[in-house]
Amino acid sequence: MxxxxxxxxxxxxxxxxxxxxxxxxxxxxxxxxxxxxxxxxxxxxxxxxxxxxxxxxxxxxxxxxxxxxxxxxxxxxxxxxxxxxxxxxxxxxxxxxxxxxxxxxxxxxxxxxxxxxxxxxxxxxGEEDEETTEAMVYLPHLLQAFSNPDERDDVGDEVPHVMQVLSILTVRSPGWIGLRNIFERPYFRRMWIVQEVALGKTSAVQLGSHTIAWDDLAKAALCLEGDGGHQVDAHRVVRMIKLLRRQTVLDQPGRRPLIRLLHQSFNLLCTNPRDKIYGVLGLATDIRPGELLPDYSLSCQEVYHAATIFCVNKYKSLEVLCQVRHPKSLPALPSWVPDWTVISSLGQSLGFNLSENYSASGKKVSAPQFHLSDDKHTLYSNGKFVDNIQQVGTVMPSEQDLIVNVYERYEVLLEWEQYARTFSPYATGESYPTTFWRLLLADGGTRWKDSDRTRQQFYESHQNLVERNRDLANKDWEPVAEMSIVNTRSLEFDKLMEAACYGRRIAITEQGFLGLVPADAQARDEICILESVKVPLVLRRVPLSGDHHLIGESYLQGWMDGSWFESSPNPNMQFSLI
Structure with a gap:
């Protein structure tokens, strides 16, 4: 044939x-x-x-x-x-x-x-089964939760009424289980879904013999966000698609830079790993014709290396270094080149998701000093050494099934709390409670930051969180009963803590500062701030060499607003990353 x-x-x-x-x-x-x-x-x-x-x-x-x-x-x-x-x-x-x-x-x-x-x-x-058929019966009822929304989210969309959702479906009901199984299908972890759905004029979903409007399915995904038993990641993809579609309709060409799309799609999957780069090119609004063309004759390492250099040169910034995760599956890559084949266990990126809170390298507008070696494998950048890590704590677990790891998470919170109690008052003058909740949030939730009353509410939410974890660790968990006593602020605290802490360790530096560092960080690693990077980076010195390996981004309590970088007597020095 x-x-x-x-x-x-x-x-x-x-x-x-x-x-x-x-x-x-x-x-x-x-x-x-x-x-x-x-x-x-x-x-x-x-x-x-x-x-x-x-x-x-x-x-x-x-x-x-x-x-x-x-x-x-x-x-x-x-x-x-x-x-x-x-x-x-x-x-x-x-x-x-x-x-x-x-x-x-x-x-x-x-x-x-x-x-x-x-x-x-x-x-x-894909084809339907008994559970997903049950979900299709419940879907119209679930959408009623949007008829009287609690509020609107950061992109202006309705947020489902939490208690109304729970009155319609319990987390152990066949309808809820069926919906969760739909969103756990491989489609919602697929790289190309973002471009295909976001750019389409109209989208219709087919599940076996059932046809559903995309917008209705998207609302269902938001209802399942952190359902108490499992954390379904589909809602993150749905939110990304909703935002991209809005930008397309409003014709906002500067709102979809390649570097941010690479971050937002980091944990999505594709058959060909080169498509972790090529799969977002059609969405990027800052790529000119002829720039970064797909080339499947290149190895995956070559594609990732070229994409990183492209971002460094295009944005005149080392922001892309915040996407480095370990352990890498492509060991031949320089340490400063992200390995986009890695599926990260981190909650969210400090340098991207939470970056509006930070300016660790200062607020002065000047051209950052960095360049590449002739073979493009060594990256040289100016910056300042901050401190060495003296001790690291246990990694905050990021297991998707919270019922399985709730006791472990509680134990880690207790351990971290003991570290924080030894620094009261902290170097910034803050008491232990304020220091600890700010650490757990990586100083997020800043829209409430100026209110003393709300600071207290955050701390009380943390206390509720710890008590709830202790109770759940010592008895059978009935998720609906537990969720019925959790207020909206506590849920918000949970989400912010997940973003900041999951997959990271607490760290204490030699000078007595507290921070959040990558799981791969260890004692004697160096915390440094490089020019043009909004967050401190953890570097590891290569033995018998002046070079460093990049371990990843970090949060350092009290050092994130740039005042230290601009006033520190520490000399500006050149770091070489290999």
């Missing part, structure tokens, strides 16, 4: 479209592949889905050739195919010659325009 792509080179800004021929259930798939210009405004639908295991389940006959299909795509086509007329689709697995690296790179660079141009984006979540 011939190759359907043979002698079928795509002209510039052209794509292939699949005319899927009508057919009855169970009959072989047949279709026609044809070229179309992206600028011709031709009608087509796009498919957003996961490939699944790379095992051929069936074939699509195209003329005298055929295209192999994975099981998930086979199931999707069976649902999408009409019995009475042709349906025109764009599907990456079929419409791109996956064996041609040059074509793949060229088509990936057009991906943003492909999804913008689609009349509708069909989201395929």
């Amino acid at each position: 011939s190759n359907p792509y043979s002698g079928n080179k795509l002209p510039e800004r052209h794509i292939r479209l699949l005319d899927l021929h009508p057919g009855e259930i169970g009959t072989p798939f047949r279709g026609t592949l044809r070229h179309a210009c992206l600028d011709s405004a031709e009608f087509y639908e796009a498919l957003s889905y996961t490939w699944g295991a790379p095992i051929t389940s069936s074939y699509l006959r195209c003329g005298s050739g055929s295209v192999p299909l994975t099981l998930n795509l086979t199931q999707a086509l069976a649902r999408l195919r009409r019995t009475d007329r042709t349906r025109t689709l764009w599907i990456d697995q079929i419409c791109i010659n996956q064996d041609n690296n040059a074509e793949r790179g060229q088509q990936v660079s057009l991906m943003g325009d492909i999804y913008r141009g689609a009349a509708i984006v069909n989201i395929w979540l």
